[in-house]
Amino acid sequence: MLSTPLTAQFLHGTAELERTARGLRPHRLPGWVRERFPDPQLLMVEGQPSGVRVVLTTSARTVSLVSHPLRVAYRGADRPRGAVDLVLDGEPVASSVLDGGDLIEADLETGATEFRPGLPHTTTFDGLPAGDKLVELWLPHNESVELVELRSDAPVAPVEPTRRLWLHHGSSISHGSNASTPTQIWPAVAARLGDVDLRNLGFGGSALVDPFLARVIRDTPADLISVKLGINVVNLDGMRLRTFVPAVHGFLDTIRDGHPTTPLVLASPIFCGIHEDTPGPGAVDPDALGTGQLRFVATGRSEEQQQGKLTLRVIRDALAAVVERRGDPNLHHLDGTTLYGADDAVEHPLPDALHPDTATHRLIGERFARYAFAGTGPFTSS
Template sequence: MINPEFVHGAAELETTARGLKPHRLPAWVRERFPDPQLTMTESQPSGVRVVVATTARTLRMVCHATRVGYVGAERPRGAVDLVIGDEIVATDRLTGGDLVAVDLRTGATEFRPGDAHTASFDGLPAGDKIVELWLPHNETVELIELSADEPVRPVVTGKKLWVHHGSSISHGSNAASPARIWPAVAARRAGVELRNLGLGGSALVDPFTARVIRDAPADLISVKLGINVVNLDGMRLRTFVPAVHGFLDTIREAHPRTPLMVISSIFCGIHEDTPGPGAIDPDSVGTEQIRFVATGRTGDTELGRLTLRVIRDALSSLVQRRADDPNLHYLDGTLLYGEKDAAGHPLPDALHPDTATHQLIGERFAEHTFGAGGPFRTR
């Protein structure tokens, strides 16, 4: 079994019959609110790494993956990225594993078991080095064994710890591999440790998420809110604003002076002026690209229904009203990806960025937030 000290970025490790299963939310959350979407996404180890110091030239990691797939909507498999320093040295695409196949038209599911996968990396640079194996951001994995041609030992990096919470975009949807999701790009450029609480479909201002952030060690904290609240049609303006205040108040109970950034949504044309719920476009099922649509009525905001423009204005005003907190900051998400960017970097499914756009967002976030004069400046 893999040494638990090697695993960075997880809330806890569950011991299973096969090995260690990383979780990004603690057991008490999973027990109190076993929502299927949340249960799936928190067990996908986005941002979680196996980190070792070694002189090895060869590494092998055995893992068993479980994924959800959709009939008529093939999606790329997860991957393990090997990172040394700031460089992605190699990517190993998963094979085998268990599949839960979901028919989007009928809702029927089928379980298809599979074999374990061995991620193999050869020809690593000579000499002592810190090696990071970034685990798949889009498939659940159980870690079974790590082997190398030289001894491996745990690492304490000494870097500042950045805790980030967001939606499926922060989780990494549509990125080709785990070290290429935008929070990972930003963390490497900034030289910080990442704990990623990007939870697909689940950035819903949940009080338990605020408690998890409150109870976590953190030198820097960011929360990216908006898109999930809109595409679930889960709140109205009257309930959203107090909920965000309460979310921030909870975090501040244990992190009263930690730099804390509130980030609004990147540009998403389908929800800029149209409320949710969001849905899969039925005409796209069975095609090469599933697409999402907004099912609300454009401009229908008079009764407090939320669009992304409404939420950006609300979050900006909310942070201004908390001006007594000098370490609280606001970032308009359209500075990371705006309407003009959509022309050159369209969202393939109308909701999530592709790999190149994750890179763009990560670079812009690092420059704005961690760069000279930025609120998270670390160097």
């Protein structure tokens, strides 16, 4: 087997690569953000390479990726391991679940954490078809990894991106929470159907209208941009209506400083029954602890809307009004309930009352692709 040093040329969908003692750690946010705002939640989720893939051309029949994973688990809750997905010539064909790696186990009742070191993991895909082909190894969306080595039985070469680049920012749903594998998160589904390259800035718990995220989007090359805001603001109880609306305007202003005419979709939250009419903060349901499954609840009171507390219905109305008032012909509003609404919640309930499962991620991705990439949608090719 040949060993090929991994370099930035092989990695698509990252902001930076950090050189570690083991190899390379992909980051989805630049170093200046991580240094200026080292919030533990943000650092954890930006280090999980959702949408990041190793891309190469080769005639190899066997390709292996050696990595050292790091995962966060919650005591008493069953959370699936991350996976590496194999995509050949644009089509997902296989998936391999990670093993080993380091573990941080957290106790949601006490807040205590325990670190357990582990061994590297080798992901191997063999029996690949003969001849030259485009190979993509999609890295896990729900675990961070250090990339140690790329092995193959024939030479490999990096690939320069040629398709339009879609940059998407959102919450844990955009990050891919509860989806089984990295190519099954809804932005990956939509990107494949839209024939675009994905740069995923979906960050679990961290779509909070942060000014530094707007600057990252402003400074990142992109042909298409979407921003999905609302659910994290509600379940953090992070803003009131008076502060939320001007913050969104400022967020869009900053993006437009770098992308004055780029097609831009502002999407509101999908349906989430616990927060439709009940403000946050959200919390882990204490009755679910020890059952093996996490569930979430809203702890606010509906009448608090009178003091400006936010619910999902309030946010949807506010975002629609923001788009209408800006008069930007390249800014488009997408009501998130057209991606997943109250009727869908009956047929495809959110397993933990907050995040969609794999089948629902696919449904959301297909609907976004029909909205954005088909017909006269905002992301159709000119």
